[in-house]
Amino acid sequence: MESPGAVIDVTTECKGVTRSDGCHDIDEPFSTCSASFEGSVAASPSIESFSTLQDQDDIGDLHEDGRDLQIRVDNPQKHLSALETYITFRVTTKTSRAEFEETEYMVRRRFNDFLWLRENLVRSYPNNLIPPLPGKHSLIGQLDRYSKEFILHRMAMLHKFMNRLADHPVLCFDANLKGFLSAKPTDFTQLRRSKQGLISRWTDSLQNISGIYLAKGRPQDFEEMLNYSQLLSEKLTSIEKISNRINKELEEHLSENLQLQPVFNLWSTTEPELDHILSSIGQAYESISTEEQTMINEYPHIISQPLKEFLLYIDALKESLDRRDAAQIEYELVLEELGKKRAEKQLLQNDLGPSSESIGHSLAFWKVPENKEDRLQKLSAAIGDLMKQTEEKQDLTECANESLRADFERWHLEKRRDLKQLFISMADAQIKFHEKSQSAWEQVLQDINKEVRPSN
Structure with missing residues (x-):
């Protein structure tokens, strides 16, 4: 049984969206119904405190996009629980793909959920270039982790990350991505737990192999690729x-x-x-x-x-x-x-x-x-x-x-x-x-x- 929670969304326009928590925004231009995280109370920032779409020129309107999988990350909320304080973001999805039961979803995910998704993609598709996530805040920057600038920057990066996945010809069909976009809170928690542990063991094994041995016959184009990336980084x-x-x-x-x-x-x-x-x-x-x-x-x-x-x-x-x-x-x-x-x-x-x-x-x-x-x-x-x-x-x-x-x-x-x-x-x-x-x-x-x- 999902906890209803006390969550008030930032009033951001999103018409005709079927939410994963059973709420429907059909005729109302501004949503007042939102998903919640169990055991937490969300303190939603005001429009003046956390502008979402208004500050993100590259997000655009989902309903004007012709792709069969459209994703938007916006509407940050600050959650207060007994053990921690954290930010969640609204992830809105519009799709015409047959593997999805609905055509539109709206869920809330925290930054650790995005990390989980990327780690699973790395494990499932080790041969692909997985787009990066924004770096975690440092100990020095913890005091600013709830500032408007930090939250909006992270939100914009997460939005880019999700849309790069949606545009990728292979990663966009991943089952974990589907669960991330559509699963209800309790179902998503079970999905995360079922995959936990395998990732770190696989990653450690990979690092051990590449750390002990060196590839002898690496193709020339990959040598050039590595040199190019190092030069570009400098x-x-x-x-x-x-x-x-x-x-x-x-x-x-x-x-x-x-x-x-x-x-x-x-x-x-x-x-x-x-x-x-x-x-x-x-x-x-x-x-x-x-x-x-x-x-x-x-x-x-x-x-x-x-x-x-x-x-x-x-x-x-x-x-x-x-x-x-x-x-x-x-x-x-x-x-x-x-x-x-x-x-x-x-x-x-x-x-x-x-x-x-x-x-x-x-x-x-x-x-x-x-x-x-x-x-x-x-x-x-x-x-x-x-x-x-x-x-x-x-x-x-x-x-x-x-x-x-x-x-x-x-x-x-x-x-x-x-x-x-x-x-x-x-x-x-x-x-x-x-x-x-x-x-x-x-x-x-x-x-x-x-x-x-x-x-x-």
Whole structure:
């Protein structure tokens, strides 16, 4: 039995949605019915505190999208329970796919649920490039984890993550993704528990393989892929550092401008003849300071956050390359073992292998030595099994190669588009700032000319 909970949604428009908790928003433009998490009470922020769709220009309206799987993440809520405080996000889905029982869903998920989904995708599709999630907050940043800026940034990243999954030709059909989008709270809890434990063991095993061994015959294009990702990471990191330094200098310049404005205003009171000119200069500094403050406020959204997302995607690519290497390493290890067994069999067949007496002496008195015929039979059986494993591992490696190549090419196109948009946004912001600054000083020149003409 699901706990009704005391949850009040942020009033965000969402018509005609069948909710996973049985509520229907058919005729009401604003929803007042929401899912809840058991044992918690949600304190919903106001529209002024947490703007959702209004601050996310790239989210759009689900009902205007022509895709067969459309997902939107919005409407954050703060939940208070006896043990913890956390944020949940509303995940709205509209779909025409036959595997879904309904055409529209609305559920609430917390950040750990998104982490669970991604970990399952990594486990189920190790050969694919799984899109990244926003990083967890650090201990230093815990005080800001409930700030508007942090929540909205995380919400936007989660929205991008879900839509990248929806656009992926393979990941979008995953059963766990379907459960994430459609399951009621109790059903989703059972789904999570049924998959828990396998993920960490599989991940640890993969890391052990790639950490101990190195792939010997990695294809050249994957070497180039790794080198490209490392070079791109260095370039983006440099841009981020320089941009942070510029933004810090802009903050210092703003502080000085704010000090200049009252100086000119005060000066104008003691110089009646220059009052209009000095006041105009003070107004120019005030206008420029306003634009500088806007630049500083918009910096995280224009530059910092997109660059961090690119770096996260590069880390995800490196993880995918490690998983691909692990598949190749498994193939190489089986192939190596097959070679050893064949060599041992050849030695026995050439009567160059160790004698039964030496074998018996090297073992203990409790073990009966094998004769050469029995050993040859066991080697033949082992070679047959290893040949089968070799074929399977080779197929898996080839599938891993093709899947990663396709995903890298898809990400490469997305990256070029997103980087282009990033640089356009940077240029537009600079142009807007300098145009406003130039306009402020042009107004000062006009005021000076007005004062100078009569004296001539």
